[in-house]
Amino acid sequence: MTQRRLGSTDLKIAPLVLGGNVFGWTADRTASFAVLDAFVAGGGTMIDTADVYSAWIDGHSGGESESMIGEWLKTSGKRDAVLLATKVGMLAGDGGEKLAPARIAAAAEASLKRLGTDRIDLYYAHQDDEQVAQDDVLEAFGKLVDAGKVRVIGASNFHAARLKSAVDIAKASGLPRYHVLQPEYNLVSREKFEGELQDYCVTENIGVLPYYGLASGFLTGKYRTRDDLDQSVRGRGMGKLLEGRGKDVLDALDGVVEETRATHAQVALAWLMAQPGVTAPIASATTVTQVEDLLPAMTLTLSDDQRDRLTMAGA
Numbered sequence: 001m002t003q004r005r006l007g008s009t010d011l012k013i014a015p016l017v018l019g020g021n022v023f024g025w026t027a028d029r030t031a032s033f034a035v036l037d038a039f040v041a042g043g044g045t046m047i048d049t050a051d052v053y054s055a056w057i058d059g060h061s062g063g064e065s066e067s068m069i070g071e072w073l074k075t076s077g078k079r080d081a082v083l084l085a086t087k088v089g090m091l092a093g094d095g096g097e098k099l100a101p102a103r104i105a106a107a108a109e110a111s112l113k114r115l116g117t118d119r120i121d122l123y124y125a126h127q128d129d130e131q132v133a134q135d136d137v138l139e140a141f142g143k144l145v146d147a148g149k150v151r152v153i154g155a156s157n158f159h160a161a162r163l164k165s166a167v168d169i170a171k172a173s174g175l176p177r178y179h180v181l182q183p184e185y186n187l188v189s190r191e192k193f194e195g196e197l198q199d200y201c202v203t204e205n206i207g208v209l210p211y212y213g214l215a216s217g218f219l220t221g222k223y224r225t226r227d228d229l230d231q232s233v234r235g236r237g238m239g240k241l242l243e244g245r246g247k248d249v250l251d252a253l254d255g256v257v258e259e260t261r262a263t264h265a266q267v268a269l270a271w272l273m274a275q276p277g278v279t280a281p282i283a284s285a286t287t288v289t290q291v292e293d294l295l296p297a298m299t300l301t302l303s304d305d306q307r308d309r310l311t312m313a314g315a
Contacts, residue, residue: 007207019284020049024064154180213281
């Protein structure tokens, strides 16, 4: 399997990133460790998490996913076999909120401690913060880079204009720039990325690692009717996807699945991997069986006709 360079950095990754939002939430310690082991054994190289995972659950305060990954790293001894990506900006705590420089510094230290490591390979601004000057944000990240605690920085959920201005400021001021973008992007959610933002990432060689690569599981094909929505916690929020182009995309996926003998998840991820600017989509799993379903997407090549049909169905 050929690894892909992450934007203009010296990091190379497999074309699929494992999402860590489920660790310590819908995946307990045993399940999380099994998923992580299976992902690495199958050729996976990057694990994505955030300090805020999973603060939305009663009794959780954030950091649960990072702590679980940290336990696995300590137990498995696989720190040097993986690249770690985490985020700051959605969890309040020491130093303030969002992207206040003091918050970035404190959050990074907390993430490093939970992960049990001396470095974060990819550190994201989890969301934009227009209340803090962008040069102050980049300077805070720069201190972490200079200290060897962060290797590369990225932006998540940024609009094109704000990403461009941040990159321009970095170039003009000699500060570290965002080399990676993490947007929401998949076959049924395309408007937030395609167009100006995608074009800019291609032009600037910004690596794109989309989240919700499978639209929270909708693109696995298991949600076909409203009765199906009760199959999982996430399913209850997918009613709108059953209307309009959601059904058209599933129909197109059905056709390509029949032709390739791949699964719906594999085809949906392979389509993402083939999109301009995309380095690797992010997908999560709570069982080894799900991991084994995701991994073949990394070597699945769709024909031009198959990609075009899927693209048209979701347009």
